[in-house]
Amino acid sequence: MTKAVLGIIGGSGIYDLPGLENVREERIESPWGEPSAALRIGDIAGLPIVFLSRHDKGHRLSPSDINYRANIDCLKRAGVTDLISLSACGSYKEELPPGTFVLVDQFVDRTYNRPSSFFGKGCVAHVSMAHPVSPRLRIHLAEAARAEDIEVVRDGTYVCMEGPQFSTLAESLTYKELGYSVIGMTNMPEAKLAREAEICYATVAMVTDFDCWHPDHDAVTVQDIIKVLTENAENAARLVSRLAKDFPREHEECPIGSDRALDTAIITAPEARDPELLKKLDAVAGRVLNQTG
Numbered sequence: 001m002t003k004a005v006l007g008i009i010g011g012s013g014i015y016d017l018p019g020l021e022n023v024r025e026e027r028i029e030s031p032w033g034e035p036s037a038a039l040r041i042g043d044i045a046g047l048p049i050v051f052l053s054r055h056d057k058g059h060r061l062s063p064s065d066i067n068y069r070a071n072i073d074c075l076k077r078a079g080v081t082d083l084i085s086l087s088a089c090g091s092y093k094e095e096l097p098p099g100t101f102v103l104v105d106q107f108v109d110r111t112y113n114r115p116s117s118f119f120g121k122g123c124v125a126h127v128s129m130a131h132p133v134s135p136r137l138r139i140h141l142a143e144a145a146r147a148e149d150i151e152v153v154r155d156g157t158y159v160c161m162e163g164p165q166f167s168t169l170a171e172s173l174t175y176k177e178l179g180y181s182v183i184g185m186t187n188m189p190e191a192k193l194a195r196e197a198e199i200c201y202a203t204v205a206m207v208t209d210f211d212c213w214h215p216d217h218d219a220v221t222v223q224d225i226i227k228v229l230t231e232n233a234e235n236a237a238r239l240v241s242r243l244a245k246d247f248p249r250e251h252e253e254c255p256i257g258s259d260r261a262l263d264t265a266i267i268t269a270p271e272a273r274d275p276e277l278l279k280k281l282d283a284v285a286g287r288v289l290n291q292t293g
């Protein structure tokens with residue numbers, strides 16, 4: 001049995017986690033470089049929690065400047081088994097107005113300027129991303145939201161753009177036409193890397209705006225977003241507290257195998273593997289690389 005350790009990545013407007021107790025800050029060294037910030041390690045209702053601010057205090061980092069590999073590697077080193085991303089997003093549906101929380105179940109990756117894998121030359125791996133979100137985490141989040149009377153929608157598709165500029169009207173109309181639910185700039189490659197690191201991942205996409213497709217809302221501005229962020233952040237803190245109280249203390253095996261994703265993924269023959277890369281993979285892939293026989 002593995003102890004459950006809940007990781008929380010706080011996005012825009014969430015630079016700390018109210019309710020986190022017995023907090024200590026830890027700067028974990030990663031062979032993948034500098035993470036966004038020091039980890040804040042503590043507990044809520046006795047459940048171990050590791051909090052990481054994605055953009056760091058003061059919103060120092062833009063989506064393309066975040067070292068997603070270092071972030072996920074550090075969370076893995078800290079023992080995180082289950083990871084929740086709290087993310088601001090724009091909405092493509094009238095019925096998902098600002099303030100709605102969407103428990104997305106699919107992602108579309110439109111980013112192009114970020115390293116998106118721990119693997120590569122000297123150790124090639126192909127994990128499945130067919131179902132990028134852990135269904136079990138989505139269920140726990142939906143139950144926590146219901147208990148706290150927070151409006152959530154249980155599924156949806158999050159398209160991840162490179163940014164940092166918001167979409168053009170043509171892009172916005174295209175994504176809407178394609179049936180996507182929400183847009184953001186950060187959940188890819190984060191979700192891919194969490195899968196490679198065998199960490200169960202789920203996102204709470206918190207709607208802040210209607211992007212620019214909506215006839216009544218012309219262009220998005222950071223000022224408008226900030227107005228909604230504060231209220232969303234308060235609800236997110238309540239949601240996480242409730243989630244932690246009711247969360248199983250033993251890590252539950254993922255029904256779609258997120259926590260065993262590397263069992264069938266590595267294709268490079270042992271004799272063709274690059275020892276330098278293998279060293280960097282010690283945390284992310286240690287479970288499978290250290291197997292003997």
Ligand SMILES: CSC[C@H]1O[C@H](OP(=O)(O)O)[C@H](O)[C@@H]1O
Pocket residue numbers: 010011012013054055063086087088089163184185186187222225
């Ligand atoms: C400040 S609005 C744009 C910004 O907010 C979202 O970030 P996060 O997912 O970390 O909450 C979006 O992806 C952009 O990075």
Ligand SMILES: Nc1ncnc2[nH]cnc12
Pocket residue numbers: 088089090091161166167183184185208209210211212220225
């Ligand atoms: N409209 C939008 N587009 C991209 N990222 C966002 N984050 C919040 N609102 C957004």
